[in-house]
Amino acid sequence: MTASRADDARWMAAALALAQRGVGQTGPNPPVGCVIVQDGCVISRGWTQPGGRPHAEQMALVADALGATAYVTLEPCAHASQRGPACADGLIAAGVARVVIAAGDPDPRTNGRGTARLRAAGIAVTQGVEAEAARAVMAGFFSRQLRGRPHITLKLAVSLDGCIALASGASRWITGPRARAHAHLERARSELIVVGSGTWAADAPTLDVRLAGLESRRPEIAVMGQGRDIDSPAALAAVAHDLVLVEGGAGVAASLLKADLVDRLLLYRAPIIIGGKPGIADMGLTDLATAHGRWRAERVIDLAPDRLETYTRIR
DSSP states (O other): OOOOOHHHHHHHHHHHHHHHHTTTSSSTTTOEEEEETOOOOOOOEEEEEGGGOOOOOHHHOOOOOOOOOOEEEOOOOOOTTTTOOHHHHHHHHHTOSEEEOOOOOOOEETTTTHHHHHHTOEEEEOOOHHHHHHHHTHHHHHHHHHEEEEEEEEEEEEEETTTEOOOOSSSTTTHHHHHHHHHHHHHTTEEEEEEEHHHHHHHHHOOOOSSSSSSTTTOEEEESSSSSOOHHHHHHHTTTTTTEOOOOOHHHHHHHHHTOOOOOOEEEOOOOOOOESSOOOOOOOOGGGGGGSSSSEEEEEEEEEEHHHHHHHHO
């Protein structure tokens, strides 16, 4: 039976949910999900394992996949390495009849070759199903491949008037426990957390993940400032990590925004007004027109009493 577009989208959504499990854990490889379906039922599934191997397809492939459909969030790799075989070859060997792919692989070792190899073996290939969602899940991988740098998220916990602390510097706590728990989830999905030297000195943040079951997902930590781990925006752009979460302070936020290195903005906004220290320092803007058209609102999450606003850089 031929799957409908709705069926393809539904099964790909399941594969994307699996891919989410690996975000922040699979570098240098992307977090991929794979679901294998036969006669309308899932017969196996997999996702990229910590450290990048085995790949999702390798985890999902089973001996009885003959005639099945594989839903994969990224084009199956076409290159073998010392760490494992090519996934396109594995799908061919398993005898799947159809492969549905969300996003093409920008890695030049695979880019288009994976789908070509599948088609040459007589396998039907459908591409572009939930592609935008897949690229969002694999944002770090795509940023590395296309821009040669990590995907950088700037997180700010602010009052309604955009402040991150009282005039005295006191900042615990701007937001409530639900917002802070969500911020810990973002930490768990990152590879590197960056704070400014001023924030490091004033707050001595632990920057760990305090969520039950995810405590082991503690990213590396770097302090940004003269004479510290990272001394400039350019140095941050050169780190080997693919997913970076920047947690302040105001000077670091301004420098990264001025350098146009922020790809995603997380605003945890508390319903308070404090008239204190602004969350972002002077960026040197001289014309308001240059500030427009740069950010796209993605979603708002109710974290009562606070709310989270997510924005992505329009590129």
